[in-house]
Amino acid sequence: MKRWIVMDNMVDIIGIREEYCTNCHQCIAVCPVKICSDGSGDVVKFDNNLCIGCGRCIEACVKSHGGIAEKSARFIIDDTPQFVQDLGEKDIYALVAPSAQSNFNLNKLISALKLLGVKGVYDVSLGAEISIAAYHEAIKSGQAKIPLIAQPCPAVVKYIELHNQSLIEHLAPVGSPLYCLAVYVQSLHPDAKLAFISPCIAKRREMRENQMLSYNVTFQSLHDLLQAREIDVDSLAEGSFDNPVTAGMATNFSTPGGLKESYLFHYPETPASSITKIEGPIVFEQYLGDLEKAIQQGKPNLPLIVDVLSCEKGCNMGIGCVNQQYSIDEIEYSVASRSESGVSDPQANQELDDFLTDVLSKHDFGYYLYKDRSLSHLKYPNEEELKKIYVDMHKLEEKDFRNCAACGYNSCYYMAVAVFNGLNKAQNCHLYKEKELRLEQEAIWMLHNELANVFDTMSDGVIVLDQEGRISQLNPAAKQIIGFSDEKLIGEHIVDLFCGTAPKTLHLLETGQSYDDTEIILNGLRGQVHVTASAKPNYNEQHQVNGATIILRPIAQVQELVNKFSGAQASFSFDSIIGQDKNLQRSIKLAMMASHNMSNVLLQAESGTGKEVFAQAIHNSSPRQNGPFVAINCAALPRELVGSELFGYVEGAFTGARRGGRPGKFELANKGTLLLDEIGDMPLEQQAILLRAIQEKAITRIGGDTVIDVDVRIIAATNQDLLELVEQGRFRADLYYRLNVVQINIPPLRERTGDIGLLFDYFIKTMSPKFNRKIKDIQPAVIKCLEAYDWPGNIRELQNVVERILLVCEGNQVTIEHLPREIVNAAIGHRDTWQFNPGFGSPSQPLTDRNSRKLAALEQEREMIIRALDANAGNVTKTAAALGISRNTLYRKMKNYTIKN
Numbered sequence: 001m002k003r004w005i006v007m008d009n010m011v012d013i014i015g016i017r018e019e020y021c022t023n024c025h026q027c028i029a030v031c032p033v034k035i036c037s038d039g040s041g042d043v044v045k046f047d048n049n050l051c052i053g054c055g056r057c058i059e060a061c062v063k064s065h066g067g068i069a070e071k072s073a074r075f076i077i078d079d080t081p082q083f084v085q086d087l088g089e090k091d092i093y094a095l096v097a098p099s100a101q102s103n104f105n106l107n108k109l110i111s112a113l114k115l116l117g118v119k120g121v122y123d124v125s126l127g128a129e130i131s132i133a134a135y136h137e138a139i140k141s142g143q144a145k146i147p148l149i150a151q152p153c154p155a156v157v158k159y160i161e162l163h164n165q166s167l168i169e170h171l172a173p174v175g176s177p178l179y180c181l182a183v184y185v186q187s188l189h190p191d192a193k194l195a196f197i198s199p200c201i202a203k204r205r206e207m208r209e210n211q212m213l214s215y216n217v218t219f220q221s222l223h224d225l226l227q228a229r230e231i232d233v234d235s236l237a238e239g240s241f242d243n244p245v246t247a248g249m250a251t252n253f254s255t256p257g258g259l260k261e262s263y264l265f266h267y268p269e270t271p272a273s274s275i276t277k278i279e280g281p282i283v284f285e286q287y288l289g290d291l292e293k294a295i296q297q298g299k300p301n302l303p304l305i306v307d308v309l310s311c312e313k314g315c316n317m318g319i320g321c322v323n324q325q326y327s328i329d330e331i332e333y334s335v336a337s338r339s340e341s342g343v344s345d346p347q348a349n350q351e352l353d354d355f356l357t358d359v360l361s362k363h364d365f366g367y368y369l370y371k372d373r374s375l376s377h378l379k380y381p382n383e384e385e386l387k388k389i390y391v392d393m394h395k396l397e398e399k400d401f402r403n404c405a406a407c408g409y410n411s412c413y414y415m416a417v418a419v420f421n422g423l424n425k426a427q428n429c430h431l432y433k434e435k436e437l438r439l440e441q442e443a444i445w446m447l448h449n450e451l452a453n454v455f456d457t458m459s460d461g462v463i464v465l466d467q468e469g470r471i472s473q474l475n476p477a478a479k480q481i482i483g484f485s486d487e488k489l490i491g492e493h494i495v496d497l498f499c500g501t502a503p504k505t506l507h508l509l510e511t512g513q514s515y516d517d518t519e520i521i522l523n524g525l526r527g528q529v530h531v532t533a534s535a536k537p538n539y540n541e542q543h544q545v546n547g548a549t550i551i552l553r554p555i556a557q558v559q560e561l562v563n564k565f566s567g568a569q570a571s572f573s574f575d576s577i578i579g580q581d582k583n584l585q586r587s588i589k590l591a592m593m594a595s596h597n598m599s600n601v602l603l604q605a606e607s608g609t610g611k612e613v614f615a616q617a618i619h620n621s622s623p624r625q626n627g628p629f630v631a632i633n634c635a636a637l638p639r640e641l642v643g644s645e646l647f648g649y650v651e652g653a654f655t656g657a658r659r660g661g662r663p664g665k666f667e668l669a670n671k672g673t674l675l676l677d678e679i680g681d682m683p684l685e686q687q688a689i690l691l692r693a694i695q696e697k698a699i700t701r702i703g704g705d706t707v708i709d710v711d712v713r714i715i716a717a718t719n720q721d722l723l724e725l726v727e728q729g730r731f732r733a734d735l736y737y738r739l740n741v742v743q744i745n746i747p748p749l750r751e752r753t754g755d756i757g758l759l760f761d762y763f764i765k766t767m768s769p770k771f772n773r774k775i776k777d778i779q780p781a782v783i784k785c786l787e788a789y790d791w792p793g794n795i796r797e798l799q800n801v802v803e804r805i806l807l808v809c810e811g812n813q814v815t816i817e818h819l820p821r822e823i824v825n826a827a828i829g830h831r832d833t834w835q836f837n838p839g840f841g842s843p844s845q846p847l848t849d850r851n852s853r854k855l856a857a858l859e860q861e862r863e864m865i866i867r868a869l870d871a872n873a874g875n876v877t878k879t880a881a882a883l884g885i886s887r888n889t890l891y892r893k894m895k896n897y898t899i900k901n
């Protein structure tokens with residue numbers, strides 16, 4: 001967005017290679033104008049029409065590119081290409097700037113230029129002599145407005161045109177030394193083209209405006225051209241200028257104050273105090289503005305002449321110069337000694353005076369080509385707008401206004417003005433970056449805190465390993481699991497922590513292959529700790545494994561979870577045991593008492609009386625109620641599997657063993673209760689192992705050698721007379737006494753007929769919704785029938801009868817027709833023997849998980865017996881031996897399962 005309206009386009013003098021711009025803003029920092037550069041984008045854009053051509057930005061850009069001009073984003077544009085093209089084809093005369101004295105061997109340069117093909121070479125110092133004489137005339141004649149601002153420097157002229165319009169009329173009404181000489185040389189060679197051999201890039205503009213010269217060839221370009229043409233200047237003979245007379249004191253015009261010195265030399269009556277000599281950045285930053293104000297205010301002691309140059313070291317070290325290898329002293333000496341020798345010959349001085357008188361009378365050296373180039377100024381933000389920009393720049397407090405100039409502008413205010421005018425952006429403010437960084441740091445810190453919080457509050461233990469496998473970090477949960485403090489654990493090698501072997505972790509560190517849920521024994525403070533571990537690799541920026549994160553979970557926690565989701569929970573409480581029978585209530589009371597301590601309990605009762613219900617109720621009112629309740633049916637397991645089911649196994653323990661091994665019921669029941677159902681059917685050899693596990697409160701997995709502590713309360717249940725089995729030698733006496741700490745007998749249903757009606761009502765109520773029935777009435781004869789029946793299958797049988805009734809009863813009244821035949825028969829005196837039939841009640845399904853488990857177990861047992869009988873060709877003795885049960889038990893089971901041999 002252009003803020004300035006410029007009357008005409010100025011010729012380009014600075015070229016931009018945006019691809020080389022690093023957006024460092026050095027160009028803006030050194031620029032006296034600043035608004036000619038737009039720093040609001042990713043690269044700095046440049047507006048030639050707002051540039052004064054001082055060339056400082058090119059110097060800064062080359063410097064910021066390591067001094068290599070070819071890599072700089074900004075470069076000089078002059079007329080050398082056209083000059084080269086026209087050499088030899090056109091009559092070209094070279095006008096050489098006084099500063100050539102400090103850049104080349106001047107006389108040899110004259111020869112070099114002629115060798116290149118120029119027709120003649122003139123010294124611009126003579127033009128400077130003409131300018132001084134013309135200044136004097138203009139001042140004398142009153143043509144010049146005092147103070148007269150000298151104009152050899154086109155950058156100063158352009159600055160005044162753009163910024164200090166009231167000073168335009170003070171610019172000398174006389175051409176620059178170059179212009180004055182050009183006027184003279186043109187009179188000698190009217191058809192020739194003139195080239196300026198120059199230290200200055202801005203001269204190109206002056207030349208285009210006055211149309212007197214065709215080529216601005218900087219010293220740098222000339223130097224490159226001579227090199228390209230392989231012209232060794234030093235080896236050439238000395239030439240001499242084609243000037244009609246030699247310039248005198250004005251040969252020092254290229255030095256700051258050279259004009260003043262020359263003027264005073266020629267017009268010694270002029271007080272030295274009436275000429276101000278000023279150069280460098282201060283001209284633009286302060287001097288011209290002050291001068292403008294002083295004139296407007298009519299201040300006294302204003303100068304007669306202002307000798308002003310843009311370059312700090314004058315034209316001697318202008319932007320197009322090639323004398324960087326010389327010191328300032330050497331340069332100044334070279335120029336000053338030339339001017340001293342130039343005035344040492346009185347005859348030459350006289351000839352010069354005569355020449356000046358002559359040319360001034362013959363030629364017009366007047367110059368009025370100054371233009372007001374500024375029609376409007378930058379827009380300035382109002383208070384509100386300024387405040388908003390400052391907020392965008394994160395400038396909120398007094399100390400945020402540093403005026404550090406790092407942005408390239410001299411103050412925070414001017415930066416804000418540039419932002420307001422779209423010439424820069426808040427992000428380029430040093431403080432903005434600093435604050436953004438701080439905000440970013442705060443955000444990172446917050447994120448870190450959040451993550452640290454997660455790390456610290458995770459219930460899983462987390463261990464971070466370095467590349468070598470040493471612990472670099474661990475969270476409180478990990479410390480809790482292991483038991484040691486940070487000091488002990490940080491730096492510890494994982495192999496040592498993992499009891500001397502960590503093959504999967506070492507493999508992970510080598511290959512990046514993660515592992516999941518692997519059982520590990522740790523060396524903890526309180527001995528060995530059994531955990532599961534999952535680990536993943538950590539990567540560096542090159543995506544190489546540089547460590548690992550291991551998640552640890554105590555096995556008890558894992559088992560708790562497994563139990564929770566696998567249904568290893570007890571659902572019954574003492575409240576859910578229905579029945580008012582005295583004996584039943586006595587049993588409940590005993591069970592309640594037993595529930596408060598850790599004593600093993602032996603539940604002895606017929607099948608279906610509620611032994612498991614009792615076991616669950618004991619568990620649920622014991623201090624272990626939040627632990628697992630695990631039940632195992634000892635009768636339903638093949639004898640070779642009893643061990644692995646109870647104690648688990650390690651990987652590779654036997655053919656078909658699962659990878660990673662498997663925990664047994666003892667481990668799963670850790671911190672809870674283990675119900676050993678049908679304990680009477682447990683094989684003798686397993687009874688010994690079971691006894692050891694109960695006594696030592698520890699197990700060893702099959703095939704393993706690690707002893708795992710288990711804290712389990714045992715409830716054993718049986719429908720057999722265990723003592724009798726002991727007497728028969730089929731049950732170990734020591735185990736019997738271990739289990740029979742509290743013996744609870746549950747009366748069969750036929751012995752508590754009073755409870756039959758209660759239970760029937762209860763089951764009708766609780767099961768009806770499942771069958772979508774609304775039973776409102778039960779025929780009294782139904783209860784009578786039920787009470788007359790002797791319920792060999794006890795409560796389970798009653799439950800199944802209710803289920804069948806609900807299936808067949810379509811109305812809302814239960815009548816005798818809905819009862820199974822054997823029950824009605826029993827009531828009228830024909831009792832059928834109840835037989836267990838796994839398909840009993842079909843199409844009904846077992847109602848509870850427990851029942852389904854039980855039925856599955858029974859079905860499994862039935863199958864097992866049939867298979868064993870087949871394998872032993874129907875031999876009952878052999879089959880009983882193979883199954884590890886007595887012949888009597890086998891016969892009983894065959895009867896129950898209706899297995900015909």
Ligand SMILES: Nc1ncnc2c1ncn2[C@@H]1O[C@H](COP(=O)(O)OP(=O)(O)OP(=O)(O)O)[C@@H](O)[C@H]1O
Pocket residue numbers: 576577578579605606607608609610611612613614677717718719795796799848850851854
């Ligand atoms: N007092 C009771 N109140 C309510 N329901 C009961 C009661 N006793 C048992 N039941 C129910 O009877 C069914 C059989 O109970 P349970 O499985 O506990 O008997 P069990 O003696 O363990 O049988 P088995 O010897 O065959 O293992 C279960 O569905 C249970 O819900």
